[in-house]
Amino acid sequence: MAITREEVLHVARLARLSLPEAEAERLRGELSAILDYVKQLDRLDTRDVVPTSHAVETGTPFRDDVVEPFGDREALLANAPDRQNDCFRVPRIIED
Amino acid sequence: MANLPVQEWTLLEAARKVREKEISSRELTATILARIEALDPKIHAYITVLPEAAAAQAAACDEEQAKGALRGPFHGVPIGLKDIFCTRGVRTTCGSRILRDFLPPYDACVTEKVLAAGAVVTGKHNMDEFAMGSSTETSFFGATRNPWDVSRIPGGSSGGTAAAVAAAMCFAGVGTDTGGSIRQPASLCGVVGVKPTYGRVSRYGMVAFASSLDQGGPIARTVADAAALLGVIAGYDRRDSTCVDIPVPDYHAAAERPVKGLRVGLPKEYYEGGGLSSEVRAAVEKALKALTDQGAEVVDVSLPHTSFALSTYYLIAPAEASSNLARYDGVRYGHRAEGASGLIEMMSRTRAEGFGDEVKRRIMIGTYALSAGYYDAFYGKAQKVRTLIRDDFTKAFEAADVLLTPTAPTPAFRLGEKTGNPLTMYLSDIYTIPCNLAGIPGISVPCGFSAEGLPIGAQLLANSFREETLFTAAGAIERALPVRRVAPLGG
Numbered sequence: 261m262a263i264t265r266e267e268v269l270h271v272a273r274l275a276r277l278s279l280p281e282a283e284a285e286r287l288r289g290e291l292s293a294i295l296d297y298v299k300q301l302d303r304l305d306t307r308d309v310v311p312t313s314h315a316v317e318t319g320t321p322f323r324d325d326v327v328e329p330f331g332d333r334e335a336l337l338a339n340a341p342d343r344q345n346d347c348f349r350v351p352r353i354i355e356d
Numbered sequence: 357m358a359n360l361p362v363q364e365w366t367l368l369e370a371a372r373k374v375r376e377k378e379i380s381s382r383e384l385t386a387t388i389l390a391r392i393e394a395l396d397p398k399i400h401a402y403i404t405v406l407p408e409a410a411a412a413q414a415a416a417c418d419e420e421q422a423k424g425a426l427r428g429p430f431h432g433v434p435i436g437l438k439d440i441f442c443t444r445g446v447r448t449t450c451g452s453r454i455l456r457d458f459l460p461p462y463d464a465c466v467t468e469k470v471l472a473a474g475a476v477v478t479g480k481h482n483m484d485e486f487a488m489g490s491s492t493e494t495s496f497f498g499a500t501r502n503p504w505d506v507s508r509i510p511g512g513s514s515g516g517t518a519a520a521v522a523a524a525m526c527f528a529g530v531g532t533d534t535g536g537s538i539r540q541p542a543s544l545c546g547v548v549g550v551k552p553t554y555g556r557v558s559r560y561g562m563v564a565f566a567s568s569l570d571q572g573g574p575i576a577r578t579v580a581d582a583a584a585l586l587g588v589i590a591g592y593d594r595r596d597s598t599c600v601d602i603p604v605p606d607y608h609a610a611a612e613r614p615v616k617g618l619r620v621g622l623p624k625e626y627y628e629g630g631g632l633s634s635e636v637r638a639a640v641e642k643a644l645k646a647l648t649d650q651g652a653e654v655v656d657v658s659l660p661h662t663s664f665a666l667s668t669y670y671l672i673a674p675a676e677a678s679s680n681l682a683r684y685d686g687v688r689y690g691h692r693a694e695g696a697s698g699l700i701e702m703m704s705r706t707r708a709e710g711f712g713d714e715v716k717r718r719i720m721i722g723t724y725a726l727s728a729g730y731y732d733a734f735y736g737k738a739q740k741v742r743t744l745i746r747d748d749f750t751k752a753f754e755a756a757d758v759l760l761t762p763t764a765p766t767p768a769f770r771l772g773e774k775t776g777n778p779l780t781m782y783l784s785d786i787y788t789i790p791c792n793l794a795g796i797p798g799i800s801v802p803c804g805f806s807a808e809g810l811p812i813g814a815q816l817l818a819n820s821f822r823e824e825t826l827f828t829a830a831g832a833i834e835r836a837l838p839v840r841r842v843a844p845l846g847g
Contacts (some may be wrong), residue, residue, distance in 0.1 A: 276703045277707050277711075295724075298670055309741075312743045316553065338461075341691070348688055351696050352699065
């Protein structure tokens with residue numbers, strides 16, 4: 261199942277990965293080969309099969325909605341690539 | 357300078373020696389640190405070694421013991437952690453450039469439990485980037501070498517942990533297994549590795565790869581050591597909503613039970629493929645004979661959807677990964693690209709610079725499989741086939757208590773041998789992947805060597821929460837096939 265260069269670039273945009281031209285072409289070949297391989301699943305009739313999303317069915321656990329302060333705000337902010345006071349700084353969000 | 361024969365001691369023996377004051381934690385830890393200094397330049401099992409912190413922890417253990425207090429069962433014994441478990445204030449990279457300088461503000465549940473048991477943490481083990489790989493070659497920090505032959509890979513993704521344990525650069529370690537990442541490197545490095553039942557060990561603070569498949573577990577030199585370490589890290593944790601609240605049995609005791617009457621299933625699909633090396637087949641047959649000689653019964657079972665497991669896995673795991681790895685955006689922590697003019701450009705370039713080729717490949721496959729128009733055909737289809745694979749195991753465990761298979765199709769391959777073709781690399785996990793899809797527990801136990809002297813492991817699989825059965829069967833194989841526990845170095 262060959263995928264096109266445009267599809268590779270579209271998926272890269274969805275995944276927020278900037279791809280140089282050569283890398284896009286290499287990925288096009290690799291993804292096509294992997295998708296060819298996984299298409300073997302189409303040989304199985306799964307019309308009446310219930311999908312598995314969790315290996316062990318445990319249901320949804322509930323707990324009381326109680327606030328628990330983390331306490332070490334500085335340790336969280338210390339990892340910021342760019343910081344201004346107690347905020348994470350980012351480049352401009354609204355582009356021209 | 358202490359020069360103790362630590363490579364001859366198991367985790368439990370070392371713990372006993374400290375407990376009974378035959379040796380101090382200081383001496384034990386200094387010896388392990390000296391081994392790391394001497395051997396790790398050749399092996400590269402560690403991304404981060406913690407000599408000062410480990411020495412300080414050892415000194416504190418000795419002082420507390422002098423006052424009569426023991427922290428827990430591994431008081432003062434050096435243990436390492438895969439660099440996927442958050443360690444408060446100690447960088448946790450997950451083998452990735454994007455987390456090169458990340459200092460976690462908290463400990464993972466596994467980290468807390470290992471520390472509470474009294475262990476001295478030696479450092480953080482090398483791994484494939486974000487645990488995506490079968491050879492530890494995708495680590496941003498460079499490949500780990502197999503201590504049995506440094507021209508070969510140790511397996512992956514927990515290759516650093518398996519190599520460190522095999523070379524006695526720690527008494528045991530904790531790794532993670534999403535499609536075989538504990539069992540396959542354990543097999544290739546001649547040590548014991550356990551993938552517990554999904555939900556048995558908390559994933560809190562363990563960097564997420566594929567959340568419905570990831571599970572932490574022990575890597576050790578003996579079955580009893582692995583059992584004892586699982587006993588420490590297993591158990592309920594409310595901070596992981598999939599962690600199961602059922603009692604933790606005495607796994608160590610299970611390792612010594614007899615196997616008489618145990619029904620050992622041989623899934624025929626695991627022995628049919630052309631990819632299984634004759635040496636691995638012969639070694640696994642010896643493991644089977646070890647079990648039957650001790651009174652186990654053999655039953656033939658079938659897992660008819662086995663040949664679809666790899667495809668299922670390579671849709672589900674990348675889909676979950678593409679979602680989990682969306683958090684690495686250069687905003688709150690980790691690498692950020694310089695000089696971007698807007699937010700989207702900053703994120704796209706940060707991720708392009710921060711992730712390696714294998715991680716990008718999987719993000720792309722996963723994003724594609726989840727994207728509009730393809731979801732049902734790929735991700736939805738894979739989830740349905742996952743049900744068929746689970747049902748195969750449910751049926752097999754009606755006839756058998758435990759299944760015996762090879763762990764990996766071949767012994768350790770050479771560095772660079774499979775990096776050119778992603779699909780050939782993926783095939784090294786063909787026997788380990790179905791277990792993760794089904795959520796059941798598995799163990800790899802050493803069962804022999806190739807003609808070239810490379811270790812071979814046998815895999816045992818049991819029904820959910822039947823880890824005790826795995827330890828019983830693995831213990832019987834270990835007693836019957838005494839294989840050398842520590843890799844000969846200097847090759």
